[in-house]
Amino acid sequence: MRPFFVYGTLKRGQSNYARLLAGQTVSEMRAWLPNTALYTAGPYPFLVEAVDLVPPGATVFGELMTVAVDQYQQTLALLDELEDFVPGRVGNLYERVIRMVQTAVGPCEAWVYIAGAVVEAAIRRGELWLIDSGEWS
Incomplete structure (x- = not known):
């Protein structure tokens, strides 16, 4: 049962935090992930770690x-649904x-939701833009 590294709408003060995480956590602390970058096309960000998409020194x-513990499996399922993640699905x-x-x-060690291959391809086509600060606010 790993913690979750959240960097977008699941952060405190954001819309999905209130809906999915508020009252479900036993600990919340500031964290960062070096050698990664944030991209967006609008209402939420994507974290990427592909070398060609991460500027030197970038951090999210x-x-x-x-x-x-008693909320973990339910919360994991809800977060997977929010992030459109199904294990093993292409x-x-x-x-x-x-x-x-x-x-x-x-x-x-934590769970992190990173951009899937389809999103990375869209970034390479110029359809999303880099969030230079590495901070979603």
Whole structure:
């Protein structure tokens, strides 16, 4: 049961936090993921780690959410649904992967939803734009 690194609409103060994570967590802290970048075409961001899409020194900033044990499976299912992720399916909007994220108290292994191949292709076609700051606000 890994925590989730969230960087967009699931962050505190954002619309999906209130709907899906508020009251479900036992810990929430600032976190960041080096060598990644954020892109968007509108209402939500995509995290990418493909070398050709990440500017040198880029970092994505977000939050590490640790979900209560008794809420974990339900929350995982709801987040997978939100991110249009189905394990093993080709063409997912996002893929759920394990990454080592950084926090003020040290590194932590977490689930991260990253852009799927279809989104990466759209970025390469110029259909999404880079969020230079690495911060969704």
